[in-house]
Amino acid sequence: MTPEDILSHPASVLTKEQRAFYFANGFVAVDGLIPPDWVRRLTARSNELLEQSRSVNHSNEAFDLGPTHSAEHPRVRRLRATVDRHPEFWEFACNSIFTDVAADLVGPDVKFHSAKLNYKWPGTGEVVHWHQDIPAWPHTNYSPVTLGVYLSPVTPEQGPLACIPGSHEGALFRHMDEEGNWTGTISENDLATVDLTSAAELTGSPGTLVAINCRAIHGSRANRSTEVRPLLLCVYSSADAFAWMPPPTPTTKTGAIVRGKPARMAHLDPRPCLVPPNWEKQGYGSIFSAQQGK
Numbered sequence: 084m085t086p087e088d089i090l091s092h093p094a095s096v097l098t099k100e101q102r103a104f105y106f107a108n109g110f111v112a113v114d115g116l117i118p119p120d121w122v123r124r125l126t127a128r129s130n131e132l133l134e135q136s137r138s139v140n141h142s143n144e145a146f147d148l149g150p151t152h153s154a155e156h157p158r159v160r161r162l163r164a165t166v167d168r169h170p171e172f173w174e175f176a177c178n179s180i181f182t183d184v185a186a187d188l189v190g191p192d193v194k195f196h197s198a199k200l201n202y203k204w205p206g207t208g209e210v211v212h213w214h215q216d217i218p219a220w221p222h223t224n225y226s227p228v229t230l231g232v233y234l235s236p237v238t239p240e241q242g243p244l245a246c247i248p249g250s251h252e253g254a255l256f257r258h259m260d261e262e263g264n265w266t267g268t269i270s271e272n273d274l275a276t277v278d279l280t281s282a283a284e285l286t287g288s289p290g291t292l293v294a295i296n297c298r299a300i301h302g303s304r305a306n307r308s309t310e311v312r313p314l315l316l317c318v319y320s321s322a323d324a325f326a327w328m329p330p331p332t333p334t335t336k337t338g339a340i341v342r343g344k345p346a347r348m349a350h351l352d353p354r355p356c357l358v359p360p361n362w363e364k365q366g367y368g369s370i371f372s373a374q375q376g377k
């Protein structure tokens with residue numbers, strides 16, 4: 084669906100201004116939108132899984148572990164495929180206010196793509212470099228949106244998500260090095276063409292919703308506070324967007340229609356996208372391992 088088609092359907096959660104902001108800028112943040120009860124439930128599930136990670140020594144299908152992870156100090160960088168880790172994560176993704184927000188931004192027929200929970204730990208210096216999402220998982224159109232919810236307060240010290248306004252309407256950059264190895268990041272040369280000073284930092288209280296279009300340039304600084312920053316992220320698209328390469332982070336729910344009905348026709352956006360590695364063959368670690376060249 085085009086933004087015009089999407090906007091022709093009434094919204095159920097977001098205001099007219101919030102939707103207009105998203106389509107004009109490529110992102111939007113709404114402070115405290117997700118109700119406290121959901122934040123509490125998701126945090127409880129997250130804490131249980133962090134406890135489980137104490138007995139895990141190597142990254143596996145559930146946990147992407149940071150280099151300093153230990154039983155005493157769990158340092159999970161990413162909980163992978165969260166919707167497969169506990170039914171409550173799937174309930175949140177497929178039948179909650181979150182799903183309603185997805186429909187406000189991709190239209191009434193909503194396809195689920197993937198989910199993860201990123202932890203940004205204090206003292207680890209972990210930075211997410213500037214990147215766009217869609218080069219890793221191209222679709223027939225650019226409706227895919229990453230929806231996030233902060234599970235704790237996020238101030239400028241915690242390394243909030245930061246987005247470049249309007250970059251979703253600009254170029255799609257190559258996220259590979261000279262040899263064609265996937266880096267998951269925009270090169271220095273390409274970044275020189277982007278006005279990074281315009282970056283908007285998306286801070287907010289627990290339950291803050293962030294929505295980032297798949298073409299928008301975004302990243303986040305290191306966490307300089309003393310508190311971890313847990314951020315749950317789910318990707319959705321219009322039902323008429325079809326992935327044309329294997330997904331890097333599949334879940335058992337990838338491709339599920341979570342609102343409305345399946346599409347009978349694909350919507351093809353003429354703007355091209357480079358072909359990423361075939362993740363089914365090559366395997367995918369995480370954005371952290373890709374950006375750190377591991």
Ligand SMILES: O=C(O)CCC(=O)C(=O)O
Nearest residue numbers: 201211244302303314370
């Ligand atoms: O966790 C973050 O700060 C950034 C997450 C992100 O952009 C990603 O995982 O693609």
